Amino acid sequence: MTTATPPITPAKRSISASDWWMHIFLIGIGLLVAMPIFIAIFASFKLPQDITNYPPTILPEAWTVENYVTAWTSTPFGRFFLNSVVQTGIIVVANILFSILAAYAFSFLHFPGRDILFYLVVGSLMIPFQLTFIPNFVLVTEWGWANTFQGLTAPFLASAFGVFMLRQFFLSVPKDLHDSARIDGASNWRFLWQILVPISKGSISAFGIFSFLGAWSQYLWPLIITSEENWRTIQIGLRFFLFDQERGADWGAIMASAVIALIPTLLIFLIAQRQLVKGIAMTGLKG
Amino acid sequence: MPVSRKKWTQFKEALEGYLYLSPTMIILGIFTFLPIITSFTLSLNRIAPFGNQMRFVGIENYTRLLTSADYWNAVRVSLLFMLGTVPIGITIAVILAIALSYPMRNLSWLHRLLIFVPIVISSAVTGVLFSWIYHPVVGYINYLLSLIGIDGPNWLSSKDWALIAVTLAVVWRQLGFNVIIALAGIQNIDGTYYEAAKVDGANVWHRIRHITIPLLSPTLFFLVLINTINSLQTFGEINILTDGGPGRATTNLIYNIFVDAFVGTPQRGIASAQAYLLAIMIIVMSFIQFRGFGRKVHYS
Numbered sequence: 001m002t003t004a005t006p007p008i009t010p011a012k013r014s015i016s017a018s019d020w021w022m023h024i025f026l027i028g029i030g031l032l033v034a035m036p037i038f039i040a041i042f043a044s045f046k047l048p049q050d051i052t053n054y055p056p057t058i059l060p061e062a063w064t065v066e067n068y069v070t071a072w073t074s075t076p077f078g079r080f081f082l083n084s085v086v087q088t089g090i091i092v093v094a095n096i097l098f099s100i101l102a103a104y105a106f107s108f109l110h111f112p113g114r115d116i117l118f119y120l121v122v123g124s125l126m127i128p129f130q131l132t133f134i135p136n137f138v139l140v141t142e143w144g145w146a147n148t149f150q151g152l153t154a155p156f157l158a159s160a161f162g163v164f165m166l167r168q169f170f171l172s173v174p175k176d177l178h179d180s181a182r183i184d185g186a187s188n189w190r191f192l193w194q195i196l197v198p199i200s201k202g203s204i205s206a207f208g209i210f211s212f213l214g215a216w217s218q219y220l221w222p223l224i225i226t227s228e229e230n231w232r233t234i235q236i237g238l239r240f241f242l243f244d245q246e247r248g249a250d251w252g253a254i255m256a257s258a259v260i261a262l263i264p265t266l267l268i269f270l271i272a273q274r275q276l277v278k279g280i281a282m283t284g285l286k287g
Numbered sequence: 288m289p290v291s292r293k294k295w296t297q298f299k300e301a302l303e304g305y306l307y308l309s310p311t312m313i314i315l316g317i318f319t320f321l322p323i324i325t326s327f328t329l330s331l332n333r334i335a336p337f338g339n340q341m342r343f344v345g346i347e348n349y350t351r352l353l354t355s356a357d358y359w360n361a362v363r364v365s366l367l368f369m370l371g372t373v374p375i376g377i378t379i380a381v382i383l384a385i386a387l388s389y390p391m392r393n394l395s396w397l398h399r400l401l402i403f404v405p406i407v408i409s410s411a412v413t414g415v416l417f418s419w420i421y422h423p424v425v426g427y428i429n430y431l432l433s434l435i436g437i438d439g440p441n442w443l444s445s446k447d448w449a450l451i452a453v454t455l456a457v458v459w460r461q462l463g464f465n466v467i468i469a470l471a472g473i474q475n476i477d478g479t480y481y482e483a484a485k486v487d488g489a490n491v492w493h494r495i496r497h498i499t500i501p502l503l504s505p506t507l508f509f510l511v512l513i514n515t516i517n518s519l520q521t522f523g524e525i526n527i528l529t530d531g532g533p534g535r536a537t538t539n540l541i542y543n544i545f546v547d548a549f550v551g552t553p554q555r556g557i558a559s560a561q562a563y564l565l566a567i568m569i570i571v572m573s574f575i576q577f578r579g580f581g582r583k584v585h586y587s
Contacts, residue, residue: 105308
């Protein structure tokens with residue numbers, strides 16, 4: 001996103017008054033947009049008795065990590081977090097592996113029905129989750145996979161988006177590279193893993209980020225496929241934490257658990273913002 | 288024999304191709320394509336709760352929907368929600384994208400960081416953050432309102448305000464995505480148009496009104512479609528903020544499907560009928576979007 005911007009307003013060499021106004025406007029708006037996140041982070045460090053003070057403040061008067069201790073120990077929150085890590089890990093690894101293989105077949109190999117199969121994969125992007133989640137629930141439950149990692153992950157192991165995105169990149173790789181490797185006696189398998197994957201690291205990791213964000217944030221499927229507390233993911237844990245009547249509204253601990261749930265995605269954003277933004281701008285998809 | 292060796296190589300390559308495709312095709316086949324049929328079958332049956340007893344009832348589930356007050360309420364809520372999120376979300380996004388496209392030499396990374404950050408926030412976290420912000424007594428919104436002498440409502444348990452509260456939360460979560468798409472569209476506009484307009488003495492407002500907005504129309508079209516699809520799929524925030532209530536004030540179509548299929552006595556037949564109707568709407572819009580998207584890729 002650092003490419004030259006078309007000058008809606010004339011580019012100026014020195015910082016002018018209107019530049020300053022623009023900075024103030026954009027920083028103000030930016031702070032307003034990011035405010036819910038700041039509020040949650042600061043609230044999570046407030047003393048439990050301070051959090052419902054009126055008038056509400058943004059910064060804590062005294063800082064404490066007590067809310068994090070409560071959040072982590074009072075519910076099986078550690079278990080929820082672990083469940084999310086494993087569930088997300090399985091989905092991301094499978095997505096990357098299966099998408100690389102399928103994208104390779106679609107871009108370097110020749111076989112009957114290739115184009116039809118590719119259209120099927122792309123077409124599957126149009127089938128909304130609303131259509132599939134009830135039959136998938138029935139099927140996965142029949143298989144006895146409710147409250148298991150298989151149940152949490154199976155419907156999401158393949159990614160049509162990933163196949164599409166990686167195929168686009170693979171097609172931009174010169175065919176000569178493939179031909180000469182094959183003439184030198186390298187199998188498709190070796191060419192794929194020793195030449196193609198290393199030079200595609202950028203695209204693969206960009207897709208990995210999308211896959212991670214999608215899997216970590218999942219809501220409806222983990223909600224219906226896990227009925228036992230021990231199998232909840234962190235996103236579902238948040239909901240039950242919020243609605244737990246016995247605990248009353250311990251907002252400090254609730255905010256701490258929300259912060260724990262958002263930290264992995266926030267870190268990804270801070271590290272890979274450029275790739276993420278470029279990926280969205282190019283594909284128009286969120287993964 | 289060279290011919291048969293060539294055939295053997297082709298055969299091996301085909302076999303390898305199918306092998307590489309098989310994990311993806313098997314998963315998509317079972318969990319995406321098969322449900323197109325099974326979902327339809329479910330929608331033609333009445334399914335006994337907790338059992339595998341299915342009784343074929345033809346289109347009865349569909350005709351029952353026509354006279355179901357709950358279904359029409361969900362249609363109404365989905366429409367209102369769409370009419371709220373789509374125009375508000377896109378208008379804010381375009382204004383911010385125009386501001387962000389203003390050439391500035393420093394700090395633009397900070398502006399972008401702050402405005403894009405909602406893209407990584409999940410709907411569950413969004414729900415929790417906003418349930419705190421909307422808190423009737425110590426929430427920030429009602430506090431700010433009280434500063435200008437307004438006695439804020441109990442947002443999430445008021446029939447009049449709950450849907451508006453959910454709308455704002457969802458607009459917030461989608462903002463980063465919308466701004467990124469709008470900004471990319473603005474940056475694709477040929478800079479010479481602006482140069483020419485400047486020579487003709489057009490001011491900033493004229494340039495936005497007569498160059499940016501018209502040339503952005505393919506992007507705006509794309510944004511309208513994808514935001515409409517997203518608004519029809521909104522579930523997480525509703526589940527956390529209002530649980531579809533108060534009453535049924537925030538029960539949209541997908542929420543109604545969820546309630547019918549999974550809450551209380553499951554009625555998976557009628558839930559599948561609703562899912563089928565909703566999916567057809569979404570597929571039609573996705574199809575239009577894909578054709579537009581393909582064209583955009585083709586010509587750029």
